[in-house]
Amino acid sequence: MKFVRNNPQVVQDALLKRGSAVTLDEFLKLDQQRREKLFLVEQMKNRRNLVSEEIGRLKKAGKDAPEMQLEMRELSRQIKEIDEVYKDLENKLQRILLDIPNIPHETVPVGQSEADNQVVRTWGKPREFDFTPKPHWDLGEALDILDFERGGKVTGARFTFYKGFGASLERAVINFMLDLHTSQHNYVEVFPPFIVNRESMIGTGQLPKFAEDMFKIEGQEYYLIPTAEVPVTNLYRNEILDGARLPILHCAYSACFRAEAGAAGRDTRGLIRLHQFNKVELVKFCRPEDSYEELEKLTWNAERVLQILGLPYRVVVLCTGDLGFSAAKTYDIEVWLPSYQGYKEISSCSNFADFQARRAGIRFRNARGKAELVHTLNGSGLAVGRTVAAILENCQESDGSVTVPEALRPYLGGLARIG
RNA sequence: GGAGAGAUGGCCGAGCUGGUCGAAGGCGCUCGACUCGAAAUCGAGUAGGCCGUGAUGAGCGGUCUCGUGGGUUCGAAUCCCACUCUCUCCGCCA
Numbered sequence: 032m033k034f035v036r037n038n039p040q041v042v043q044d045a046l047l048k049r050g051s052a053v054t055l056d057e058f059l060k061l062d063q064q065r066r067e068k069l070f071l072v073e074q075m076k077n078r079r080n081l082v083s084e085e086i087g088r089l090k091k092a093g094k095d096a097p098e099m100q101l102e103m104r105e106l107s108r109q110i111k112e113i114d115e116v117y118k119d120l121e122n123k124l125q126r127i128l129l130d131i132p133n134i135p136h137e138t139v140p141v142g143q144s145e146a147d148n149q150v151v152r153t154w155g156k157p158r159e160f161d162f163t164p165k166p167h168w169d170l171g172e173a174l175d176i177l178d179f180e181r182g183g184k185v186t187g188a189r190f191t192f193y194k195g196f197g198a199s200l201e202r203a204v205i206n207f208m209l210d211l212h213t214s215q216h217n218y219v220e221v222f223p224p225f226i227v228n229r230e231s232m233i234g235t236g237q238l239p240k241f242a243e244d245m246f247k248i249e250g251q252e253y254y255l256i257p258t259a260e261v262p263v264t265n266l267y268r269n270e271i272l273d274g275a276r277l278p279i280l281h282c283a284y285s286a287c288f289r290a291e292a293g294a295a296g297r298d299t300r301g302l303i304r305l306h307q308f309n310k311v312e313l314v315k316f317c318r319p320e321d322s323y324e325e326l327e328k329l330t331w332n333a334e335r336v337l338q339i340l341g342l343p344y345r346v347v348v349l350c351t352g353d354l355g356f357s358a359a360k361t362y363d364i365e366v367w368l369p370s371y372q373g374y375k376e377i378s379s380c381s382n383f384a385d386f387q388a389r390r391a392g393i394r395f396r397n398a399r400g401k402a403e404l405v406h407t408l409n410g411s412g413l414a415v416g417r418t419v420a421a422i423l424e425n426c427q428e429s430d431g432s433v434t435v436p437e438a439l440r441p442y443l444g445g446l447a448r449i450g
Numbered sequence: 451g452g453a454g455a456g457a458u459g460g461c462c463g464a465g466c467u468g469g470u471c472g473a474a475g476g477c478g479c480u481c482g483a484c485u486c487g488a489a490a491u492c493g494a495g496u497a498g499g500c501c502g503u504g505a506u507g508a509g510c511g512g513u514c515u516c517g518u519g520g521g522u523u524c525g526a527a528u529c530c531c532a533c534u535c536u537c538u539c540c541g542c543c544a
Contacts, residue, residue, distance in 0.1 A: 070502070074513095
């Protein structure tokens with residue numbers, strides 16, 4: 032709040048770069064009013080406290096002060112009135128504040144849309160097939176390892192069953208990723224709740240603005256998590272961490288639930304866009320001065336998964352117009368998918384700077400002993416369903432079978448080929 | 451789900467017949483003294499938000515915070531109400 036007040040131009044510029052039409056005039060006006068009321072009411076409270084103390088002293092001395100009490104009764108009534116107005120202003124301000132997106136980092140390219148994102152690097156070469164490769168949904172059904180049909184029957188559109196080696200493969204990918212990050216990249220695994228409360232959703236920035244993207248438990252302020260980012264980042268909500276513990280690195284498997292409002296008609300087939308999918312998430316809490324370096328490391332950690340699996344990918348940096356609401360900078364990792372004849376997002380690695388930390392109240396004690404906001408980061412490491420889709424499509428053979436990447440075989444009892 | 455107990459500072463734990471209580475005491479931590487060094491001992495310090503002032507620093511002043519929200523009162527950690535959470539016992543359950 033203070034930052035917005037003192038740097039309205041910076042925030043306004045950032046909003047414009049993101050292509051937002053929001054203006055801050057209303058905010059600044061309300062804030063001015065709020066502070067005036069606050070100053071007034073605090074002066075009155077000060078007087079009340081002083082006089083009440085005096086009354087206490089008198090009573091102790093055996094005297095009475097009825098006229099003082101009467102005066103204070105009236106003062107208290109006025110205080111209550113102004114407090115009411117103050118709270119109203121405060122609420123209005125909070126609402127505006129919670130809808131203001133993060134300020135993009137200076138290294139983020141300015142742009143309007145997805146088309147202005149910049150490719151940072153490309154790894155591996157898409158394989159040349161000497162036959163026509165099948166999309167993973169056809170492969171999966173032919174191999175009887177995916178069953179979209181019955182997923183639709185049992186639940187609805189955008190739900191699926193994995194069966195047999197399909198189910199084992201999904202599980203193998205999860206375990207492989209978790210083992211890699213815990214043993215090679217020093218992340219501490221957590222297994223979070225898949226349902227969180229409203230405060231947590233506000234903390235990471237999903238609420239209040241994006242309520243329609245979420246599944247909410249009927250009659251309760253509980254939500255299905257859209258990503259493990261939410262419970263894991265909120266692990267330390269309203270805490271002051273020991274600075275010596277930073278950076279804190281967590282990885283977490285979770286199912287993810289997304290309403291996909293507004294995605295009707297997009298990626299309707301296969302594992303790409305489901306209402307429920309699995310993901311291994313990487314989350315970091317670090318000192319402000321380290322966060323951009325930590326973002327690079329986190330992105331490498333995610334890329335490493337694809338490298339070991341031998342799946343071609345590229346990394347793009349999102350432009351200001353495509354950047355998520357909470358992020359200051361984001362790298363998307365996109366895996367090659369033959370059925371798309373292109374690269375498809377499989378991980379999104381973001382530095383949120385102090386945006387989530389401010390909303391969630393996550394701080395650390397700095398060298399001078401003062402509480403300071405941490406920076407938070409997270410990234411998929413990786414989306415499991417999309418990884419399985421990429422394996423099926425990139426590793427398929429002309430006879431319809433799929434060669435299992437070496438690294439996964441230990442997780443499948445040595446199985447080298449499905450089909 | 452039924453019955454009861456409780457929620458206080460980094461931790462433990464007083465206060466709860468309402469009034470200098472943001473809060474005794476202990477532990478922990480930081481600094482200092484002692485020591486060649488350490489331990490022990492002694493001394494000092496040790497929450498956060500917001501507002502004002504100031505340089506968006508330090509400091510100072512004010513205000514709020516004793517689970518959360520409301521109420522009573524001149525005044526509430528202390529009294530009343532609601533909610534949340536924790537613990538114990540019973541029932542049920544993976």
